[in-house]
Amino acid sequence: AAGVIQSPRHLIKEKRETATLKCYPIPRHDTVYWYQQGPGQDPQFLISFYEKMQSDKGSIPDRFSAQQFSDYHSELNMSSLELGDSALYFCASSFTDRVRTEAFFGQGTRLTVV
């Protein structure tokens, strides 16, 4: 079965550079979530989109932005990267139809800022 696909799997950037992470949700899923998991930390919710509109915002820095496109894929744009942005970034998707369903996660993008 198709799963959530994230690209790239690994990314190395220098401080102050820009990075773009991509997420392709499971087909027919209408909600995308982004999470950041720092070393030794639990996943922290960043932002979510439902039907291409931002639905909720968590602890996402102002240097980050995200959007969901017409084909439901999402991109997380990160500018002015800092060393502390080094983390595993997970995307998850779910189908939301007034019934709670679980979110399915991608394998994550490991971002290393040097």
Added chain:
Amino acid sequence: DQQVKQNSPSLSVQEGRISILNCDYTNSMFDYFLWYKKYPAEGPTFLISISSIKDKNEDGRFTVFLNKSAKHLSLHIVPSQPGDSAVYFCAASDQTGANNLFFGTGTRLTVIP
């Protein structure tokens, strides 16, 4: 402020015995709870969930119990198998409609053959 807490960072259990993983939460608005299993270098994998209208949900070897008054839930794995060794995250979702998940810090389960 951590709204979902897993106070045991690790747990070791003999194969065939019961594994009990615990999770506490503080937000009374949470009404949907999930357990995820995570292997190294992989994304979390959904394991089992429970709605706040229930106090128990069972799926094969996995059972989740919810005690709303205590704001506590637990995951029981019976019998435990070596393949169950992973990090288990408890997650909760509130009633605001956004469905974003709040995660605990995880418990690393090691099942000893």
